[in-house]
Amino acid sequence: xxxxxxxxxxxxxxxxxxxxxxxxxxxxxxxxxxxxxxxxxxxxxxxxxxxxxxxxxxxxxxxxxxxxxxxxxxxxxxxxxxxxxxxxxxxxxxxxxxxxxxxxxxxxxxxxxxxxxxxxxxxxxxxxxxxxxxxxxxxxxxxxxxxxxxxxxxxxxxxxxxxxxxxxxxxxxxxxxxxxxxxxxxxxxxxxxxxxxxxxxxxxxxxxxxxxxxxxxxxxxxxxxxxxxxxxxxxxxxxxxxxxxxxxxxxxxxxxxxxxxxxxxxxxxxxxxxxxxxxxxxxxxxxxxxxxxxxxxxxxxxxxxxxxxxxxxxxxxxxxxxxxxxxxxxxxxxxxxxxxxxxxxxxxxxxxxxxxxxxxxxxxxxxxxxxxxxxxxxxxxxxxxxxxxxxxxxxxxxxxxxxxxxxxxxx
Amino acid sequence: xxxxxxxxxxxxxxxxxxxxxxxxxxxxxxxxxxxxxxxxxxxxxxxxxxxxxxxxxxxxxxxxxxxxxxxxxxxxxxxxxxxxxxxxxxxxxxxxxxxxxxxxxxxxxxxxxxxxxxxxxxxxxxxxxxxxxxxxxxxxxxxxxxxxxxxxxxxxxxxxxxxxxxxxxxxxxxxxxxxxxxxxxx
Numbered sequence: 027x028x029x030x031x032x033x034x035x036x037x038x039x040x041x042x043x044x045x046x047x048x049x050x051x052x053x054x055x056x057x058x059x060x061x062x063x064x065x066x067x068x069x070x071x072x073x074x075x076x077x078x079x080x081x082x083x084x085x086x087x088x089x090x091x092x093x094x095x096x097x098x099x100x101x102x103x104x105x106x107x108x109x110x111x112x113x114x115x116x117x118x119x120x121x122x123x124x125x126x127x128x129x130x131x132x133x134x135x136x137x138x139x140x141x142x143x144x145x146x147x148x149x150x151x152x153x154x155x156x157x158x159x160x161x162x163x164x165x166x167x168x169x170x171x172x173x174x175x176x177x178x179x180x181x182x183x184x185x186x187x188x189x190x191x192x193x194x195x196x197x198x199x200x201x202x203x204x205x206x207x208x209x210x211x212x213x214x215x216x217x218x219x220x221x222x223x224x225x226x227x228x229x230x231x232x233x234x235x236x237x238x239x240x241x242x243x244x245x246x247x248x249x250x251x252x253x254x255x256x257x258x259x260x261x262x263x264x265x266x267x268x269x270x271x272x273x274x275x276x277x278x279x280x281x282x283x284x285x286x287x288x289x290x291x292x293x294x295x296x297x298x299x300x301x302x303x304x305x306x307x308x309x310x311x312x313x314x315x316x317x318x319x320x321x322x323x324x325x326x327x328x329x330x331x332x333x334x335x336x337x338x339x340x341x342x343x344x345x346x347x348x349x350x351x352x353x354x355x356x357x358x359x360x361x362x363x364x365x366x367x368x369x370x371x372x373x374x375x376x377x378x379x380x381x382x383x384x385x386x387x388x389x390x391x392x393x394x395x396x397x398x399x400x401x402x403x404x405x406x407x408x409x410x411x412x413x414x415x416x417x418x419x420x421x422x423x424x425x426x427x428x429x430x431x432x433x434x435x436x437x
Numbered sequence: 438x439x440x441x442x443x444x445x446x447x448x449x450x451x452x453x454x455x456x457x458x459x460x461x462x463x464x465x466x467x468x469x470x471x472x473x474x475x476x477x478x479x480x481x482x483x484x485x486x487x488x489x490x491x492x493x494x495x496x497x498x499x500x501x502x503x504x505x506x507x508x509x510x511x512x513x514x515x516x517x518x519x520x521x522x523x524x525x526x527x528x529x530x531x532x533x534x535x536x537x538x539x540x541x542x543x544x545x546x547x548x549x550x551x552x553x554x555x556x557x558x559x560x561x562x563x564x565x566x567x568x569x570x571x572x573x574x575x576x577x578x579x580x581x582x583x584x585x586x587x588x589x590x591x592x593x594x595x596x597x598x599x600x601x602x603x604x605x606x607x608x609x610x611x612x613x614x615x616x617x618x619x620x621x622x623x
Contacts, residue, residue: 041579052591
C-alpha cells in the first residue's frame with residue numbers, strides 16, 4: 027500500500043466513511059496530504075449518501091435527538107422502520123444545563139453538510155455534525171431585533187461565505203405607541219421590519235433593507251408561519267407560498283444569493299386559487315432534473331407537478347399528475363395526514379409526507395404511481411436533505427460566544 | 438469460478454485472427470496476453486471504451502505497461518464474470534436510477550471475488566482499476582479495503598497495510614487531539 031500512487035490512494039480513501047477518513051490522517055503524511063486536498067474533500071462530500079434529517083418526537087420519548095435516515099427509503103413493507111443514524115442528542119446538547127426546547131424548529135436548514143440550529147433562547151447555530159464542529163451566528167436577538175424569523179441559508183458565491191437571511195422585528199416606532207392604545211393586537215405591525223444577513227464567522231448582523239409588513243401567512247396546519255424552507259435553484263432562493271408578500275401579491279418570492287436582492291415571480295395561474303386555500307392543497311418547491319418545479323399536493327392521494335420550463339419568462343407547464351387509489355394507502359385514508367412536504371430523492375422520484383405524520387410515500391413520477399410507503403415510527407420527518415461533509419470551514423475556528431450551549435455529539 | 442484461473446495463460450497461446458472479434462486482447466507489463474469481452478471491457482472501463490472507440494486496440498495485444506499480469510488477470514476475470522452476471526437482478530430491478538445512491542453494495546459474487554485476493558493483489562487491482570477507469574471495480578475493491586479499515590486505529594491500519602509511520606510523536610499527538618472523537622467511533 028505504501029507504493030500506491032496518490033491517485034489510487036485517493037480512490038480508496040474517498041470511498042471511506044467520514045470518521046474513517048479523519049482517522050486515516052493519523053496514519054502517515056501521504057494519507058494526510060491526500061485527505062486534506064480540496065478536490066478530495068469535494069469528491070468525498072459528493073459521494074456521501076443522501077439522507078433526510080429526522081427528529082425523535084418529544085411526546086413519545088424523554089430524549090430528543092436529531093437523526094438521519096438514508097434516502098431513497100425504498101421499503102416495500104411500511105411497518106418496518108428503516109434504520110436511523112443518530113447525529114445529535116438532546117441530553118448532550120444541553121451539556122451546560124441549558125434546556126433546548128424540543129420541537130420542530132430546532133433544525134432549520136441543511137446545506138453542504140452544515141445544519142442551522144435554532145436553540146430557542148440563544149443565537150442561531152451552524153453545526154457540522156460529522157466533524158462535530160459548531161459556532162454561533164451573529165446575534166440578532168434581543169438586540170437589534172425583538173424577534174427574528176429565519177428565512178433561508180445559503181452560500182454566497184463571490185465571498186465563499188455561508189449566510190443566514192433573517193426577517194427581524196425591531197423596536198416599536200414611537201408614533202405608533204399612542205395609536206396602538208391598549209389593544210395589543212397590532213404589536214406585530216407597528217414594529218420596524220428589516221431583512222438581516224448573519225454571516226458565519228462574522229461578528230455583527232448586516233441590515234439588508236426594509237422588510238414588508240404584511241399579514242402573517244398561515245401554515246396549512248393552522249400554525250402561523252413566516253417563511254418556508256426556500257428551494258435553491260440557479261443560486262436563487264425561492265419561497266412559493268409562505269413568505270410575507272404572498273397574500274398581497276399572490277407571487278413567489280425570490281432572493282438572488284449573489285446580489286442579495288429580492289424579486290417577485292409568477293406562480294402557475296392554475297394554482298393561484300388553490301394557493302390561497304391551503305387546507306385542500308399544499309405546494310412545495312423542488313428541484314427536479316435541473317428544473318424548478320412545484321409539487322401541488324391535493325388531499326392525500328393526488329399530486330400534480332408544475333415545472334418552470336422557461337425560468338426567465340416565468341412560464342409554468344404541467345409536467346405530470348399522479349393519482350394514487352386511496353385504498354392502497356397505508357393505514358387507510360382516514361389515518362392519513364394531508365401531505366405538506368416533498369423532497370426530491372433522485373431522478374424522477376419524490377418523497378411526500380408531513381412533519382407530523384410518520385408515514386411518507388415515495389412517488390415515481392415517470393411511472394406515475396406510488397412506489398412505496400415508508401414508516402418511521404416516532405420520528406418527525408423534516409424533509410431536509412442532508413449529505414455529510416468533512417470540508418473544513420474557517421468560521422469553526424473562531425471563538426464561540428459564551429451564549430452558546432456546549433454541544434456534544436452522539437457517540 | 439475457479440475454472441477461470443489460468444485462462445489468461447491459455448489465451449496467450451491461442452492467437453485469434455478474425456478481424457472483427459467480440460473480444461479484445463490486452464498485454465500486461467510482463468508481456469502476458471489476456472482476452473476479454475469487448476462489450477464488458479467497454480462497459481466497465483472508461484479507458485478501454487475510449488481505446489475501442491478510438492480504434493487504438495491492437496489485435497496482437499494492447500499494451501498496458503502499467504499493469505502486471507496478476508492484476509490484469511484479475512481485471513479480465515472480473516470483466517468476464519461481470520459479463521456473465523448481467524443482467525443482474527440487483528442492478529436492474531430498480532426502474533428509477535437514483536442519482537443519489539452513488540454506491541451499490543457489492544453483490545455476492547463480487548464479494549467472493551475480492552475476498553479471495555491477498556492484500557498485495559487487492560492493492561494491485563485497485564491501481565489497475567484506477568488506471569483503467571473502472572468505477573465499479575474500484576467501488577468493490579475499495580469497499581473491501583474500507584471494511585478492513587473499519588474500527589481500526591491508525592496503528593492497526595499501519596500494521597495491516599504495512600505502512601511506515603513518518604510522523605513525529607508531537608505531530609501525531611496534535612492530530613489525535615484535533616480529532617479525538619474520531620478515534621473512538623465505528
